[in-house]
Amino acid sequence: MVEFAQTLVNGLVLGALYSLVALGLTLIYGVMGLANFAQGEFAMIGGFSAFFLVQEGVSYPLAVVIGFAVAGIIGLLVHLLAFYPLRQSNHINMMLSSLGVSLFLVNLAQYLFSPNPQVVKSPLSGESFNLGGIFISQQRVLIVVISFILCLATFLLLKHTKFGRSVQAASLDPDTATLYGVPTKRISFMTFILGVALTGIAGALLAPVYNVYPTMGISLTLKAFVVVVLGGMGNVSGAIAGGVIVGLIESFAGGYISTGFQDAIVFTVLFVVLILKPQGILTKVQGEKV
Amino acid sequence: MNKWRLKTVGMCGTAILVLSLLNACAPPKGADQASSSKSSGSKEEIKIGFVSQLSGGGALYGKQMENGAKLAVDEINKKGGILGKKIKLIIQDDQANPSESVKVTQRLVTEDRINAWIGTLKSSDTLTDIGITSKQDIPSFVPVAVANSITESDYTNVYRNVANNSMQAKMFVDYILKKQPHKKLAIIAENTDYGRGLSEDFKSFFEKGGGEIVNVEYYNVGQKEFNDQLTKIKGEKPDGIVISGLVAEGALVLKQAQDLGMKTQWYSFGGFSGAAPIKLAGKAADGMIHTEYFTPIKGDKKIETFVNAYKTKFGDKPDAYYSAATYDAVNLYAEGVKKAKTLDNKKVNDALHSISNYQGVMGSISFQEDGQATTKVWMAQIKDGAQTVIFRPE
Amino acid sequence: MLEIQGLRSGYGDITVLQGVSLNVNSGEIVGILGANGVGKTTLLKTISNLIKTRAGTINYQGKNLTHVPPSKLLNLGIAHVPQGRNIFSKMTVAENLHVGLDNVKKRVNPQEQLDYALALFPKLKERWNQLGGTLSGGEQQMLAIARALVTKPSLLILDEPSMGLAPIIVRSVFNAVKKIAQDGTTILLVEQNAVAALNVIDRLYVMDMGRMVYESQEMNDNELEKIKEVYLGAG
Incomplete structure (x- = not known):
């Protein structure tokens, strides 16, 4: 029973993290049509900026906030250099460009910080809550809380503000959105920056739990893609729910089937979904477009 | 015409970008990385x-x-x-x-x-x-x-x-069975020929020597999350846990086990030894026993x-x-x-x-x-x- | 109000518009009829600058529109309802209307505009929190027009509002169009469904092969007969 509860908690924590990264990925896909293979690298950027700042004596909470900003600023540069010039070309080129960005950022980090893992100290490091035999580290609780707040804030932002409506409209039908005054270019810039900054903060949050190293983003990108495909490409609530689902599948597959096949099981679920319901399990087919 | 040209330019540009990045990340090192010997030109x-x-x-x-x-x-x-x-x-x-x-x-x-x-x-x-x-x-x-x-x-x-691996595993098993009180161990191993090879050797020697391996859990290189493996192992209540893997993952295993409230004897092989575990896992590494091929000790x-x-x-x-x-x-x-x-x-x-x-x-x-x-x-x-x-x- | 002279544009190597000229006077409903693929939608998209002008001029209230980006047209009082309705299917009726309102708030009173649009299309009020994609075809067309109306346009451009709708619905949509014009909005209407359009328009052009092939006078029975002849001949 305790083991079941612990597995459930493990899965939910993991899910919260996946949701946050997938949220950024799905926003960017929705508005720009870009399958951004460099998404995880922004977690790496967030992680390393937290590492660097904490080392320089900045307090951890402030380092997390700055990590959010640093990822956003680098996102702006990346958008200007790697994606904006390709906006007229097809999506495959943009995707290839994002692969290039991913390689570049990984190698830049290796050059700046060496390939070795680095430890980031958080005031919560090494502290755990014990709830009747179920352990959860305080840093993980922080990840869940902040991830929940950010997902909710992003959801409300999209649902109830002019910016949010513009993002939704631009992702559903960019031409029509333009006709109704939506500045789609500016919206695509802002969405990209928001999307990677969310992932950047995820990186700064998980740094004390997972350590930081240049290649840490790659597996995150893959997981985020699984989540986004499950939730429906470009579907925001799908990404949030999908993150939790993938976290739980992974955790229970590891706990009750085999840890050696954990990832294989997650990807099998993905293939089955792609075959049976390619638009994602969380996307309802709504009305027909004539 | 215009659109098609843009597309081609875009594609070439992307290809060049990707290639140059690939190149940048793996600079070929030539043979000119000279030897430290100054004896130039001698045929001998x-x-x-x-x-x-x-x-x-x-x-x-x-x-x-x-x-x-x-x-x-x-x-x-x-x-x-x-x-x-x-x-x-x-x-x-x-x-x-x-x-x-x-x-x-x-x-x-x-x-x-x-x-x-x-x-x-x-x-x-x-x-x-x-x-x-x-x-x-x-x-x-x-x-x-x-x-x-x-x-x-x-x-x-x-x-x-x-x-080699099996010599190392054999000597480690002999040491543990003779000098340590732990007879019931679990293994957490990297899912590669290195990790699997070592853990299989260790398991077979340890069981032959009268010990018990309660379970073997695997993880992938580059994995960051070990709570699932550790939760399963925790449920088996072993006397100690053997890490059959390398530094980056090993350090996270120790840290995350500490967060899960696990107090146990840790063992590991040469791949996860030296100064790195101390640097990366801090206090969580304290008490771990590992094999070592070389230690810069004083007195020799x-x-x-x-x-x-x-x-x-x-x-x-x-x-x-x-x-x-x-x-x-x-x-x-x-x-x-x-x-x-x-x-x-x-x-x-x-x-x-x-x-x-x-x-x-x-x-x-x-x-x-x-x-x-x-x-x-x-x-x-x-x-x-x-x-x-x-x-x-x- | 809108004057177009010798307009040329197209896609890639293909020139679709071969020098189109047309003018719309304030208060009119002007129709452009023509068969499928003669360049009607291209013309509207060129007016909105979704497609670049290659030659010719577009003047709106004395202002040259050729370099005005599409997102700035609303502020000049031009609203374009694209073909196929193109409502935002995963946003609610309310959200769809707010996308229209978001960018004209300085110019109009939002509540007044919403009330006006909903009085014209009361069905939308019942569907207020429903996703756009779940509406029927007719309701979607009403939503598309309402989304343009809330921006209080002086010139409303409609691209085939009858497309894919049952005759009875077409009639009610066109009644609404007539009402909008009576309330003072100038309308430029593109249609394939000549019979339905002829009932509401004041004046019309017939388009073929990227050119205007006929321009009518004020509508009367005589003119109508002539048009039917020409139009059927052309189509």
Whole structure:
């Protein structure tokens, strides 16, 4: 029973993290049509900026906030250099460009910080809550809380503000959105920056739990893609729910089937979904477009 | 027209960008990465080809190997070389990439006409490389890669001066069963030939010796989350847990286990030893017992001399076996040439096989028929954030 | 109000508009009829600058529109309802209307505009929180027009509002169009469904092969007969 509860908690924590990264990925896909293979690298950027700042004596909470900003600023540069010039070309080129960005950022980090893992100290490091035999580290609780707040804030932002409506409209039908005054270019810039900054903060949050190293983003990108495909490409609530689902599948597959096949099981679920319901399990087919 | 052109330009641009990035991340290191010996132009040189990963993820360890080899070559040349000839070390980066490794080894053999070969960081690369050097019977030294198969392939020119996986596992099991109270262990292993090989050897030896392995959990290289594996292991309540993997993941296993409130005896192999666990896992690493091929301890003259010379030359302390083992490998080759009194490959190989009880920095070495040295492993424990040797073989 | 002279544009190597000229006077409903693929939608998209003008001029209230980006047209009082309705299917009726309102808030009173649009299309009020994609075809067309109306346009451009709708619905949509014009909005209407359009328009052009092939006078029975002849001949 305790083991079941612990597995459930493990899965939910993991899910919260996946949701946050997938949220950024799905926003960017929705508005720009870009399958951004460099998404995880922004977690790496967030992680390393937290590492660097904490080392320089900045307090951890402030380092997390700055990590959010640093990822956003680098996102702006990346958008200007790697994606904006390709906006007229097809999506495959943009995707290839994002692969290039991913390689570049990984190698830049290796050059700046060496390939070795680095430890980031958080005031919560090494502290755990014990709830009747179920352990959860305080840093993980922080990840869940902040991830929940950010997902909710992003959801409300999209649902109830002019910016949010513009993002939704631009992702559903960019031409029509333009006709109704939506500045789609500016919206695509802002969405990209928001999307990677969310992932950047995820990186700064998980740094004390997972350590930081240049290649840490790659597996995150893959997981985020699984989540986004499950939730429906470009579907925001799908990404949030999908993150939790993938976290739980992974955790229970590891706990009750085999840890050696954990990832294989997650990807099998993905293939089955792609075959049976390619638009994602969380996307309802709504009305027909004539 | 316009649109089509834009598309083409975009595609070319992207291709160039990607290619240039790929290139930037793996700068080819040429053979000009000179040897430290200054004996230029002499035909009477002994050429040792050195292949390891010097860029990318494992470069840190490859660099330590390179330093060990350079130190040994320098010392030998300062004393006048062997048989009156200076040694020239030709260094090649294989980027831990099998095809690159084969390519540079091929070049060393056919263009540089090396007299001896030393490499690499990875067992799989080493296996393909020694396939090439063996065709010309070039004495080949494997100081770091520890897969059993390297010395089980019937090559007569391959020498490994470090214990292989199954020797290491056997000695570790013997030590635990004799000196430690833990009879019920769990294993958490990297899902690679290295991690699986070690954990299977350990399991079979441990069970034969009367112990019990309650479960074996696997993880992938690069994995960051170990709560699922650890939750399962925790449920089995073992006396101790063996980590069969490398530093990056091992450190996270220790930290996350601590967060899950697990208090247990940790064991690990040479892949997760040295100073890195202390640096990366902090307090969570305290108490862990691990096998070790080499520790820079005080009180042993041979080791102290090596450590001091290394520190003087490169600035930092050699804290793991990579540099020491490669240092020993160069010296073992020199010993073989001295005994054979010629550079003829066959005679040098015969001489190397007859080496017995050579005293290297890693202990006494004798090569068996298959080229595997009969070396022993040490046991070390992390106590209060420092590495201490708790068992040293005679 | 809108004057177009010798307009040329197209896609890639293909020039679709071969020099189109037309003018719309304030208060009129002007129709452009023509068969499928003669360049009607291209013309509207060129007016909105979704497609670049290659030659010719577009003047709106004395202002040259050729370099005004599409997102700035609303502020000049031009609203374009694209073909196929193109409502935002995963946003609610309310959200769809707010996308229209978001960018004209300085110019109009939002509540007044919403009330006006909902009075014209009361069905939308019942569907207020429903996703656009779940509406029927007719309701979607009403939503598309309402989304343009809330921006209080002086010129409303409609691209085939009858497309894919049942005759009875077409009639009610066109009644609404007539009402909008009576309330003072000028309308430029593109249609294939000549019969339905002829009932509401004041004046019309017939388009073929990227050119205007006929321009009518004020509508009367005589003119109507002539048009039917020409139009059927052209189509």
